[in-house]
Amino acid sequence: MPKLKSNSGAKKRLKVAPSGTVKHRKTNKRHLLTGKSSKRKRRLSGTVVIHDADHGRVRPLLPHSL
DSSP: OOOOOOOHHHHHHEEEOTTSOEEEEOSSOSSOGGGSOHHHHHHTOSEEEOOGGGHHHHTTTSTTTO
């Protein structure tokens, strides 16, 4: 049986909480920030839990975490 490898991109972008939920950073806060309002930039900060519909796609990317 071959080794199961985690997806390198998923390792960098996703974090698995002890409860098993998967978190990711919000998008649209990398560049062109001068055109976005402070309120919008504040709202885009932090992490969020992935949607239930995406859970099936994430599970094979991180086989050892879930």
